[in-house]
Every structure is written in C-alpha cells, then in structure tokens.
Amino acid sequence: MPRSTLPTPSGLKPPPKHAPRRLRTDADLRALQRMMTHALLQPLTADDELAPRWRDGRPMAEVAAEFIKPNDRLSSFERLQIYARGYWFRVIDGVYEDHPGLRALLGDKKFSALVRAYLAKYPSRSFTMRNLSSRLPQFIREAPRWTAPRTALAHAVARFEWAQTIAFDAAALPVLTAAEIARTPPARLRLGLQPYVSLLAVDWPVDDYVMAVKTRDALRREASHAVEHGPRPAARKKIPLPRRRRVFIVVHRYPHRLYYKRVDSAGFKILTALAAGRTLARAVAAAGRGVTPRQVGEWFATWMELGWFCRR
Amino acid sequence: MPANRFNAFTDYGIGLGLRVPHYAHILEQKPTCDWFEIISENFMVDGGRPLHVLDQILEQYRVVQHGVSMYFGSADQPDRAHLKKLKALVRRTKTPWLSDHLCWGSVDGTFTHDLLPMPYTLAAAKRTAEKIRQVRDYLEVPICVENVSSYAEFHVSEMTEWEFLSEVVERADCGILLDVNNIYVSAQNHSFDPYDYLRGVPADRVGQIHVAGHTKFEQYLLDTHDHPVLDPVWKLYAQAIRQCGVTATLLEWDDKIPSFEEVHDEAMKANAFIAGARTAKAAKRTAKTHTALAPP
Numbered sequence: 104m105p106r107s108t109l110p111t112p113s114g115l116k117p118p119p120k121h122a123p124r125r126l127r128t129d130a131d132l133r134a135l136q137r138m139m140t141h142a143l144l145q146p147l148t149a150d151d152e153l154a155p156r157w158r159d160g161r162p163m164a165e166v167a168a169e170f171i172k173p174n175d176r177l178s179s180f181e182r183l184q185i186y187a188r189g190y191w192f193r194v195i196d197g198v199y200e201d202h203p204g205l206r207a208l209l210g211d212k213k214f215s216a217l218v219r220a221y222l223a224k225y226p227s228r229s230f231t232m233r234n235l236s237s238r239l240p241q242f243i244r245e246a247p248r249w250t251a252p253r254t255a256l257a258h259a260v261a262r263f264e265w266a267q268t269i270a271f272d273a274a275a276l277p278v279l280t281a282a283e284i285a286r287t288p289p290a291r292l293r294l295g296l297q298p299y300v301s302l303l304a305v306d307w308p309v310d311d312y313v314m315a316v317k318t319r320d321a322l323r324r325e326a327s328h329a330v331e332h333g334p335r336p337a338a339r340k341k342i343p344l345p346r347r348r349r350v351f352i353v354v355h356r357y358p359h360r361l362y363y364k365r366v367d368s369a370g371f372k373i374l375t376a377l378a379a380g381r382t383l384a385r386a387v388a389a390a391g392r393g394v395t396p397r398q399v400g401e402w403f404a405t406w407m408e409l410g411w412f413c414r415r
Numbered sequence: 416m417p418a419n420r421f422n423a424f425t426d427y428g429i430g431l432g433l434r435v436p437h438y439a440h441i442l443e444q445k446p447t448c449d450w451f452e453i454i455s456e457n458f459m460v461d462g463g464r465p466l467h468v469l470d471q472i473l474e475q476y477r478v479v480q481h482g483v484s485m486y487f488g489s490a491d492q493p494d495r496a497h498l499k500k501l502k503a504l505v506r507r508t509k510t511p512w513l514s515d516h517l518c519w520g521s522v523d524g525t526f527t528h529d530l531l532p533m534p535y536t537l538a539a540a541k542r543t544a545e546k547i548r549q550v551r552d553y554l555e556v557p558i559c560v561e562n563v564s565s566y567a568e569f570h571v572s573e574m575t576e577w578e579f580l581s582e583v584v585e586r587a588d589c590g591i592l593l594d595v596n597n598i599y600v601s602a603q604n605h606s607f608d609p610y611d612y613l614r615g616v617p618a619d620r621v622g623q624i625h626v627a628g629h630t631k632f633e634q635y636l637l638d639t640h641d642h643p644v645l646d647p648v649w650k651l652y653a654q655a656i657r658q659c660g661v662t663a664t665l666l667e668w669d670d671k672i673p674s675f676e677e678v679h680d681e682a683m684k685a686n687a688f689i690a691g692a693r694t695a696k697a698a699k700r701t702a703k704t705h706t707a708l709a710p711p
C-alpha cells in the first residue's frame with residue numbers, strides 16, 4: 104500500500120518532512136508540534152502499538168529518533184508510544200462514555216473500530232472533550248462500512264446520543280411568557296426554540312432502546328458493586344434491537360435533568376417550522392388540517408410549561 | 416510567605432478537586448473544606464447542570480480555577496472565543512488566581528487533550544511567556560503555571576526543565592503551581608534528582624502546590640492521579656514548603672475516585688508536613704534570637 108495515501112486528519116496541516124534540528128523560531132516550534140501531533144494521531148495497530156511506519160513509509164522508529172531522545176530504558180519509539188496510547192485511549196474513552204446505545208447496537212469490537220476510524224478522520228477541533236462526537240453522525244453516513252448492515256439505525260442512535268450532550272449543557276435563553284406571546288399577532292410572531300432542545304424524526308424508537316441499555320448497564324453496575332456479597336452478576340443481557348417505526352422525539356432538559364419527549368407528527372411539524380423561523384400562524388398551518396385548535400392549544404401549553412420557547 | 420502576588424495575597428490552606436462523584440455529598444452534607452479547585456473546562460459551558468452545581472458550590476465555598484487546555488506552549492495564538500468563555504467563568508467564580516500547565520497540546524486548532532512536554536529552548540520560553548502575558552492581561556487575574564509529568568524529551572532542548580520553568584516565569588512575571596508529584600515522576604523518567612529541580616525553582620513565585628498519586632510501571636512512572644500520594648512525594652512536598660513557605664496545597668485525585676472522606680483524609684496528611692515546616696522555621700528563629708542575645 105502506498106503510504107503517501109494516508110489521509111491527513113481533517114483540519115490538520117501536513118507535517119514537515121523532517122523534525123527541526125534546532126528550535127530558534129516560532130516556526131520551528133510549530134514544525135515540531137505538527138510532527139509530534141501527526142505521530143500521535145496516526146491510528147494505533149491492532150495490538151494498540153504505535154504505527155510501525157510514518158506517513159511517508161519510513162519506519163516510525165527512525166522518525167521518532169529524529170526528535171525524541173531515548174533513555175537508558177526506553178527507545179525514542181517507545182517514549183513516543185506512551186503518548187500515542189495516552190492520546191488514543193483518552194479520546195476513545197471520551198466517545199465511549201457518551202454512546203452506550205451505539206456501543207450496545209454495534210458490540211464493543213465494531214464500536215471500537217468505528218470510533219478509531221472516526222477520530223482518525225475527525226480529530227478534536229475543540230478545547231473540550233465534550234464536543235468529541237459532534238461529527239460522529241456525519242461520519243457514520245460518510246463511511247457506512249463501519250456500521251453496515253445497520254448504518255441507518257446507528258446514525259439515528261448517534262444523533263439521539265449527541266442530542267443528549269446538547270441537552271445537558273447548551274444555553275438556556277430567557278423563556279417567552281404567555282403574555283409576551285399574546286402581545287404579537289400569530290401572523291407576525293416568530294418563536295425561537297431553546298438551544299438545548301433537539302428535534303429528531305427517526306425511523307426507530309431509539310429513545311426506548313437507549314433507555315433500555317442504560318437501565319441494564321446501571322443494574323449491572325449495582326450488581327458488580329455487590330459482587331463481594333453475592334453471586335457474580337450475569338453476563339451482559341442483550342437488548343433486543345428496536346423495530347422499525349417512525350417516531351418524533353424532542354430531547355430536552357427540565358430543569359437540569361435530561362428528558363426525551365415523544366410528539367406526534369403534526370406537533371413535530373409545528374416545532375420544526377418554528378425552529379426554521381416560520382411565524383406561529385404558518386407553523387400551525389404546517390401541521391395540516393387534521394389538527395384541532397384545541398389540540399394545538401394543549402400542545403403549546405405543555406411546551407411552554409417546559410420552557411422550550413425563547414425570543415429569536 | 417504563603418500570600419504573594421501570584422495567589423492574590425490569599426492564604427488558602429488545603430483544598431480538594433471538585434469532582435462529579437462528590438457533588439451530591441458536598442451539596443447535601445456541606446463538609447468542611449478550605450477551598451475547591453475546579454477544572455475550568457468542565458464549566459466553560461453555556462448552561463445546564465454544571466453551572467447550576469457550580470453556583471451552589473460558590474454559595475458555600477471558595478473556588479480556584481485550574482485549566483487543562485490553555486496550552487501556553489502551543490505555537491497557536493490564544494483563541495479569542497475560548498478566552499472570552501474563560502473570562503466569563505473567572506467573573507462567576509471570582510477565582511483569586513488561575514492556573515494552567517506549562518505545556519502544549521494543540522496545533523493548527525487540532526486538540527490532543529493531553530499535556531505534552533515542551534522543548535526546553537530559549538525561543539520556546541520566549542513564545543510561551545508572551546502567551547502567558549497575553550492571557551493574563553485579558554483575564555485580569557494572576558496566573559500560575561504548572562510543571563507537568565513527562566515521558567519524553569526532545570533533542571532540541573538546550574536546558575533543564577527547571578531552567579526552562581524559571582526562564583518562562585521570569586519573562587512572563589507570573590507564578591508557579593508547583594506539582595511535586597510531577598517533579599518526582601519526571602525525575603524518575605528522565606533520571607534527574609528531584610531535589611535539584613526544587614533548588615532550581617524560584618521559590619518566591621510559587622503560589623500553589625499540587626500533590627497526587629502516580630503509577631509505577633517497569634520502565635517508567637505514569638501520572639495517574641488514581642492513588643494516595645506516595646511517600647517520596649510527601650517528602651518532596653515537605654522540602655518544597657520548607658523552601659517556599661506554607662503554600663495553598665491541593666490533592667489531585669481524578670480516577671478511581673473514592674469517597675469524599677477518603678480524599679479529604681488523604682489531603683489532610685499535608686497538615687503534618689506543614690506543621691513540621693512551621694516548627695523548623697520557629698526553631699530557626701529562636702536559635703537566631705538566642706545567638707543575637709548571647710554575650711560577646
């Protein structure tokens with residue numbers, strides 16, 4: 104395989120051909136940092152070792168020796184490997200924690216392969232690990248081979264799990280009160296949806312599925328805490344895959360706890376239209392004829408009580 | 416001499432890291448704790464539970480901010496949006512000083528989320544010091560930079576780590592968060608004497624100290640923060656406070672976190688060393704007075 108075809112991770116500039124021999128300028132510092140970052144971001148081998156070859160085909164040991172000193176116990180390669188493993192285990196763990204559902208769906212081995220491929224293409228572009236999986240749903244679509252034959256379901260689960268990260272700590276803007284809403288005629292009123300609210304129309308009840316996985320994992324954790332006093336906990340029980348069915352889920356928080364709320368298709372159309380900036384009158388019209396004004400009134404009462412609307 | 420301009424002339428005692436598994440205990444039991452160190456990044460969010468918890472903590476306790484992503488040593492410029500978020504948090508917590516690491520971890524906007532070692536050169540020291548100044552001027556709060564544990568050294572380095580640390584803090588005119596566990600770990604990994612390191616540190620710039628546990632592997636030590644503090648690290652700590660004076664001290668325990676009480680008890684062990692340093696100082700003073708009073 105021609106090594107030069109190794110893709111450069113998204114957002115990263117290519118490294119220098121060789122590590123700088125002296126460090127006299129800011130450019131030298133940047134060159135050294137690019138060199139090391141590329142080495143760390145190259146995927147580990149199947150045995151979790153540092154890749155044996157650098158991107159241009161040279162032995163990694165030779166490249167590592169260009170910039171890292173060996174000592175009496177460890178070679179340059181081995182010292183670099185400590186950092187490479189630290190990097191990969193840290194970011195894999197970060198994604199792992201946020202995706203219990205996707206993990207259960209794919210199984211540990213397949214999940215791990217997906218996450219490694221994802222992070223090799225999309226390393227972190229944010230100061231916080233919180234955003235690590237922001238591009239995972241997109242990657243699942245771009246590279247279906249990691250999740251085949253369940254790519255569409257995996258995509259739905261990943262979107263649902265990312266929505267939870269948003270619901271956990273995205274901004275809450277001042278809530279619009281009924282009085283404020285009443286002041287503007289519906290034909291002109293535009294409501295904003297809180298930044299922490301996500302609207303998901305998906306082809307599987309992924310909320311039920313992820314909830315079942317979380318409940319199972321929590322029970323197992325409890326059982327393993329009690330393991331000294333009782334029999335070993337049973338092997339991980341498999342959660343049946345969800346059956347295909349269109350559902351509309353609003354992922355939100357109230358007041359500081361995560362919730363998923365199902366809405367029906369008409370309600371979802373109204374919320375989506377509002378989120379897209381339509382006026383209240385047009386959003387309600389988008390719901391279609393089958394909805395009574397009384398029904399719409401009840402929905403809005405609930406949604407406003409939950410604090411979903413803000414000024415836009 | 417614990418209070419200095421690098422910790423805003425405060426005299427904080429022993430603090431603990433604020434960690435998620437302890438939230439419920441702290442909010443319900445309100446245990447005694449002189450101060451909490453928070454990881455800034457965990458609260459640089461726009462809303463939700465993290466800030467809700469933080470506000471409750473702030474009602475009861477003093478909080479000091481410790482960051483893990485400023486990367487003073489990265490070739491990248493500080494990110495404006497990041498600084499803005501951090502400043503909002505500084506205003507919220509009223510942290511008397513702010514610490515982050517003497518390291519790098521990102522390049523061209525890609526983040527490793529690690530604390531990577533610096534090449535110890537004058538050019539890198541100048542660049543790093545300039546960045547510390549920029550950040551301090553923007554945040555308007557004293558800054559202490561922390562020495563990290565490391566597992567590799569660069570060929571381009573021209574000085575020892577402690578010479579590099581001194582060069583940076585003198586140029587930036589900033590403080591030091593001296594992590595004695597990190598000194599110990601790096602000393603073992605790079606075969607230097609940790610006491611040489613201590614002697615090389617400008618003691619009057621130390622605004623805070625970290626102690627922590629590490630893990631021993633066959634060929635190197637790893638900074639894991641998942642253990643009680645090991646004896647040689649406590650010894651180094653004792654020497655550090657003899658040298659710097661009694662200084663705000665924090666125990667880091669970030670993995671396999673036991674109960675709040677257990678972490679608290681471990682941190683309180685520092686008291687014995689602080690008392691030792693105080694007695695030694697008092698004895699020295701008495702001896703001096705006696706010499707002065709002795710007839711010629």
Ligand SMILES: [Fe+2]
Binds near residue numbers: 561594597625667
């Ligand atoms: Fe530390």
